[in-house]
Amino acid sequence: MIYNNSKVFFDDVSSINIQHTDAYFPENKTIQRFIEEQSLWYPNRVAVCFHGQRYTYSDINRKANLLAKFLRDTKGVKTGEIVGIVADRSLEMIVGVYAIIKAGGVYMPISTDLPSKRIEYLIYDSGINYVLVKKNDAIKTDSVELINIDVVIENETTVENLVNVCEARDPIYVIYTSGTTGKPKGVVVEHRSVVNRLNWMQKMYPLSKDDVILQKTPIVFDVSVWELFWWSIAGAQLCLLDPGMERFPQAIIDSIEKNHVTVVHFVPSMLFQFLKYIEDTDEVNRLSSLRYVFTSGEVLSPICVELFNKILYTKTGARIINLYGPTEATVDVTCYNCPTEGKLERVPIGKPIDNTKIYILSNGEIQPIGKVGEICISGVGVARGYLNNQELTMERFIENPLIPNERMYKTGDLGAFMKDGNIEYHGRKDCQVKIRGLRIELEEIESSIMELENIKQCAVVNIEKNSDVLLIAFIVPSGEIDIKLIKDHLRGSLPQYMVPNRITLLEELPVLPTGKIDRNMLKNI
Structure with missing residues (x-):
């Protein structure tokens, strides 16, 4: 059953700041307590499946305890200490994340796809001393000690749950996102925020022991948070998609059918491609186990919703739910249950989740219904801030x-309240974009380009082409430059998804009457 987010209708501007989202959640609980409880109650129930292997709650908890004890007792990891983890989707990844938390630490995922220069920056900025690695995922660095997960957990010794040294207001993870200054920034999120987010999700879309979540989001992105932990609340299962297979619809279909997956997440653009792949085929019959399909990370189009209903809802009964939220507010802060029939002019991002308030502000004042302003967030989900960056925080x-006495996060996103209390998304105030759900600050790319010699000006824009989004860099040189050297420099300092698809040289950048760069004109060049 899918419940309505709220029955409150906003009749006037004054009611917008009186949102009835206060709700109970176990606010003193820390995340590891859920899997410890399930391991006690249902030790032999399957918790995680990967590569045809099935691991019980007792298996996962015991291995995590073993590694956690090693981290705390042998390596001296302290409460609140950040510990890196580099591991593709695997049993070791799950055990590693839980072990860091159980030891009292804060997990910080690092992608194996990052260039060494960026990895070194994350290590330096976070101040970590240890990085957990899987045998095949070792990174090349002399800056920290690497701890091989496999070696520690191969011991068959049974270790009891460690004494919990964490409190609900302690941090649970640090996830780095693209930054406007040319350097990524680490967002610090507390246990309490994650517990609230998961408790709301379980209340709205209750899982049972028979449900299976497909974990296919790389753990360096915040959507992975609810995939990693939600199942443990309900005694459900987590199915790990093979690394890299999230880009291949056939692999997703195979995994859903084989493992009876009931819950999955897609970025809207990937969902549309997935739907087009199965349209007018018999593949949809292999997806009969699906109950919930969540989308977030990009604008969800009405065409995608209509196609979903035509292909999946009518044949499987699966529902599509649109989520919205920044990393700085614990993954998602609003939710919209898409209708199963009819046409939409625009898909809203929905209404606020439990213990969360959304404000549409302009110059510090609440905007009337229908008036666009900046989306600002307050409540339990608001992160602590940016790691070691007090000024930006x-x-x-x-x-x-x-x-x-309440904190608020300014998202930089633009939105407007509708009469029914839902919120419409209206883009960004700045140069942040999302491509296939990946958050990118165009200014970070520009800063990296400007580090090179003979670069007078630079502007990066995003354009849509053939249902995909491309990054184009426009450069005004002050001397002789080599485009290949520019691309090599970017590949060595930025994640691959931030490297421009094309670099174009111009004599000058077009400007508006205000003197600002005319980015719309650049998009049409």
Whole structure:
């Protein structure tokens, strides 16, 4: 059953700041307690499946305890200490994340796809001393000690649950996102925020022991958070898709059918491609186990919703749910249950989840219904801030001007309240974009390009082409430059998904009457 987010209708502007989202959640609980409880109650129930192997709650908990004890007792990991983890989807990845948490630490995922220069920056900025690695995923660095997960957990010794040294207000993870200054920034999120987010999800879309979540989001992205932990609340199962297979519809179909997957997440653009792949084929019959399909990370189009209903809802009864939220507010803060029939002009991002308030502000004032302003967030899900970056934290995480002693996060996203209390998304205030759900600050790419010699000006824009999004860099040189050297430099300092698809040289950049770069004109060049 899917419940309505709220029955509140906003009749006037004053009611917008009185959102009835206060709700109970186990606010003193830390995330590892859920799997420890399930391991006690249902030790032999299957918890995780991967590569045809099935691991029980007892298996996962015991291995995580073993590694956690090693981290705490042998390596001296302290409460709140950040520990890196580099592991593709695998049993070791799950055990590693839980072990860091059980030891009292804060897990910080690092992608194996990152260039060494960026990995070294993450290590330096976070101040970590240890990085957990899987045998095949070792990174090349002399800056920290690498701990091989496989070696530690191969011991068959039974270790009891460690004494919990964490509190609900302690941090659970640090996830780095693209930054406007040319350097990524680490977002620090607390246990309490994650517990609230998962408790809301379980209340709205209840899982049972028979449900299976397909984990296919790389753990360096925040959508992975609910995939990694939600199942443990309900005693459900987690199915790990083979690494890299999230880009291949056939692999996803095979995994859904084989493992009776009931819950899956897609970025909207990938969902559309998936739907087109199965349209007018018999493949949809292999997806009969699906119950919920969640989307987030990009604007969900009405065409995608209509295609979903035509292909999946009518044949399997699966529902599509649109989520919205920044990394700085614990994954998602609003939710919209898409209708199963009819046409939509625009798909809203929905209404706020439990213990969350959304404000549409302009110059510090609440905007009337239908008027666009900046989406600002307050409530339990708001992150602590940016790691080791107090200046940026104070700029983006402000005191709530409407409620004393409460913090508010300024998203930079634009939106407007509708009469029914749902929110429409209206783009960005700045140069942040999302491509296939990956958050990119165009200014970070520009900063990296400007590090090179003979670059007078630079602007990066995103354009849509053939249902895909491309990054184009426009450069005004001040001397002789080599485009190949520019691309090599970018590949050595940025994730692959941030490297421009094309670099174009111009004599000058077009500007608006205000003197600002005319990015719309650049998109048409």
